[in-house]
Amino acid sequence: MNFTQRAIAPLVLALVVAGCGSQPAEQEKAEKEEGHAGEEGLIRLTPQQVAAARIEVALPSRGGTGAxxxxxxxxxxPQGMQVVSAAIGGKVVALTRNLGQDVRRGETLAIVESREAASLKAEVEAARARLALAQSNLRREQRLFAERVSPEQDLIAARTAATEANIALRLAQQQVSAAGGGGGGLNRLGIGSPISGQVIARSVTLGQTVAADAELYRVANxxxxxxxxxxxxxxxxxxxxxxxxxxxxxxxxxxxxxxxxxxxxxxxxxxxxxxxxxxxxxxxxxxxxxxxxxxxxxSSSSGIMVPAGAVQTVEGKPSVFVRVPQGFKAIPVALGQPSGNAVTILSGLSGREQIAVANSFTLKAELGKSEAVDED
Missing domain, CATH: 2.40.30.170 (Efflux pump adaptor protein, beta barrel domain)
Structure with missing residues (x-):
């Protein structure tokens, strides 16, 4: 072996030993990452993916109230809506409001012209004339009785006639008022609004002939x-x-x-x-x-409350998805009684976790996909 070979041999040996020493460390790291990636119930999602899926998170609430x-x-x-109808039949000769317009209580909405209106108003005028005559006779009898010319029974009769005439006039006026009142003519009656509000419906047109009790308008406060x-x-x-x-x-x-x-x-x-x-x-x-x-x-319970939509069935068990640094993790829970749209959690949560409360079904679907890939 020459000098060059003797110099290279120790270097090769060192590299081989170093390579053999690093292989177990890298293998251990890979195995650790593989085991972590396969953690049961874990769904790896970035914050961007969570936002894109519109997954909302919130803290569970303690019992006391529900919804x-x-x-x-x-x-x-019902107390703020009135139907305006014609108390008598006749021809509609004026309409003062259109849809959406405001009206005050007592303001005229429509004017109806008819013979019945003329008859009602004529009765008022006749009753007023009879009352005026009866009151005149009463004053005369009072004077004659004071002068001891007329007997008391004549005075009583005159007083009775005046009272009856006054009652007849009031009755005739009430009949006109019940039918509408006003109108600007002997044969016309104005139909007023019973409440203040807004016109939400109009059932007639100008010139239309309507029957008694026909709906003209609807007014709503x-x-x-x-x-x-x-x-x-x-x-x-x-x-x-x-x-x-x-x-x-x-x-x-x-x-x-x-x-x-x-x-x-x-x-x-x-x-x-x-x-x-x-x-x-x-x-x-x-x-x-x-x-x-x-x-x-x-709420009927003082336990931890979560929205009903936050609970999903995973592998046959009710579960909620808890936010973790890597994404979300399915945590099995024990359920209590529902309270409106909330559910009581008896065990599985401490109440300090952030859980998925909206679109949690998306997480369930993602978990199903990852499990299917692992099985493959």
């Missing part, structure tokens, strides 16, 4: 609207007048109050009708609009 969430429809307050809800008897037992109801729609949110909880089940649905009132002075809610109502109720 019953259900769809509803905005309706007019929309400063307060309502939502009608249907609850199961069990849920209705936890709701009281005054309970808070959160009303939501795309881009809007407000708070309503329960005003009525029916003591009787609806015969058709076998549910309990509940009415909640919304302050609508800002005019942001429209009648017929679909909304989501969440009624705040007392």
């Amino acid at each position: 019953i969430t259900l769809p509803a429809t905005v309706e007019g307050d 929309l400063s307060q609207v309502s939502v009608n809800l249907s609850l199961s008897p069990a849920d209705a037992g936890r709701v009281r007048p005054g309970s808070t109801v959160e009303i939501t729609a795309p881009g809007r949110r407000t708070t309503a109050r329960v005003s009525f909880v029916s003591p009787i089940l609806d015969e058709g649905t076998r549910f309990v009708p509940v009415i909640a009132l919304i302050d609508n002075r800002a005019g942001q809610w429209r009648i017929g609009e679909p909304v989501t109502a969440a009624i705040s109720v007392a």
Whole structure:
């Protein structure tokens, strides 16, 4: 062996020994990473992927309150909506309001022309004339009685006639008032609005002949609207007048109050009708609009509460997805009684974890995919 070979041999030996020594360390590191990647129930997601999947996280809440969430429809307050009808038949000769216009209580909405209107007003004029005559006779009899010219019975008769004439006039005036009143002519009656509000429907056109009691307008006071809800008897037992109801729609949110909880089940649905009132002075809610109502109720448990949508079934067990640095991890839990749209967690969570509360089904689907890949 020459000098060059003797110099290279120790160097080759050192490299071989070093290579043999590093191989177990690298293999151990790879095996560790492989085992970590296959951690049961773990879904690896970056923050960008979590945001793209629209997965919302939140802390579980402690019991005490819950909510019953259900769809509803905005309706007019029954006490704030009135039908304006014609008390007598006739021809519509004037309409003073169009759809959407405001009106004050007592303002004329329509004028109806008819023979019946002429008859009612003529009766008022005749009754007024009879009263004037009866009052004149009464004054004369009072003077004659004071002069001891006329007997007392004549005075009594004159007083009685004046009283009857006054009653007849008031009756005739009330009949005109019930039919409408005003109108600007002997054969015309004006139909006034019974409440202040907004015209939401008009059923007639100018010149149309209408029958008695025909609907002319609908007027609604929309400063307060309502939502009608249907609850199961069990849920209705936890709701009281005054309970808070959160009303939501795309881009809007407000708070309503329960005003009525029916003591009787609806015969058709076998549910309990509940009415909640919304302050609508800002005019942001429209009648017929679909909304989501969440009624705040007392929880029957003081345990950890999570939204019902946060619970998914993983390998036959109820589970929630807890946020971890690598993404999310499915944690099996024991469930208690539901409370509206929330579920009580008896065990499995400490209450300090951040859990997926929206779109958790996406995580369940991703977990299923990763398990299928591992099996392959």
